[in-house]
Amino acid sequence: MKKIVGIIGGSGLYQIEGLKVKSEKKLKTPFGEPSDSYIIGELNGVEVAFLARHSRRHTIPPHQINYRANIYGFKLLGVTKLISVSAVGSMKEDIEPSHMVVPYQFFDRTIMRHRTFFEDGIVAHVSLADAVCKSLAHKLAHAAREENVVVHEGGTYICIEGPTFSTRAESEIYRKWGVDVIGMTNLPEARLAREAEICYATLALSTDYDCWYEHSEDVNALMVIEIMKKNVENAKRVLKRVITEIDPDEVCACNNALSNSIVTAEKNITSKVYKRLKPIIGRYIKSSGKKR
Numbered sequence: 001m002k003k004i005v006g007i008i009g010g011s012g013l014y015q016i017e018g019l020k021v022k023s024e025k026k027l028k029t030p031f032g033e034p035s036d037s038y039i040i041g042e043l044n045g046v047e048v049a050f051l052a053r054h055s056r057r058h059t060i061p062p063h064q065i066n067y068r069a070n071i072y073g074f075k076l077l078g079v080t081k082l083i084s085v086s087a088v089g090s091m092k093e094d095i096e097p098s099h100m101v102v103p104y105q106f107f108d109r110t111i112m113r114h115r116t117f118f119e120d121g122i123v124a125h126v127s128l129a130d131a132v133c134k135s136l137a138h139k140l141a142h143a144a145r146e147e148n149v150v151v152h153e154g155g156t157y158i159c160i161e162g163p164t165f166s167t168r169a170e171s172e173i174y175r176k177w178g179v180d181v182i183g184m185t186n187l188p189e190a191r192l193a194r195e196a197e198i199c200y201a202t203l204a205l206s207t208d209y210d211c212w213y214e215h216s217e218d219v220n221a222l223m224v225i226e227i228m229k230k231n232v233e234n235a236k237r238v239l240k241r242v243i244t245e246i247d248p249d250e251v252c253a254c255n256n257a258l259s260n261s262i263v264t265a266e267k268n269i270t271s272k273v274y275k276r277l278k279p280i281i282g283r284y285i286k287s288s289g290k291k292r
Contacts, residue, residue, distance in 0.1 A: 166211060
């Protein structure tokens, strides 16, 4: 299978100008349907699979996104490098609305989401110590600088359940924890990408100061949308630039994340479990041990 680059578009990014569309693929997965059809095409000569995280009609809230289906679909399509574009709130004064952030770490405050492929008959413990692909993240940050966009490389993204924004008390506590930005979508997305052995990095677009900043209006949806319009145009420029710097055939540690991580012995993996996860575990488990 040909290896390609994936892009997940967040709020405001439902299509990419300049993407020469070849096809749309509506996939079914063992975990249900992805958010939308995958748009397959070429961007600056590189084959790309694009997915609108909330659907192109923006009908899926953060807590109802089928993250497992989305990542599984990218795996089926041969994606090895995955760029996430996401709206975030800033938790630090120097990260101003319209700035970009390429975080290196995540902090999970979600409570209702399916966060792993490995359950119901199979166990694996994958390392998420380095939560993003540093190589891919660095390329993203470099591309943003080349486009004269203010970008902050590094830092921590805290992911909340949503769809409501934080209370002022929550926002103040998160700041004391030292996080840099706050969002609602990058987890369990990043966890699942690592389990699927896909390199993952986020281009986070700052839209507001959440509700902690006394010199700014409290965050609301209209505020986010207005800033997002500017952010999205900048993000499209960054994507067009970075895409030519990404080699989908380049192998890094992310692409071998399951090595020595699957705990369940092959003989104890049923045919049902094997069939469900074959695109992910097929490199390590060649067949199921139990016919059930």
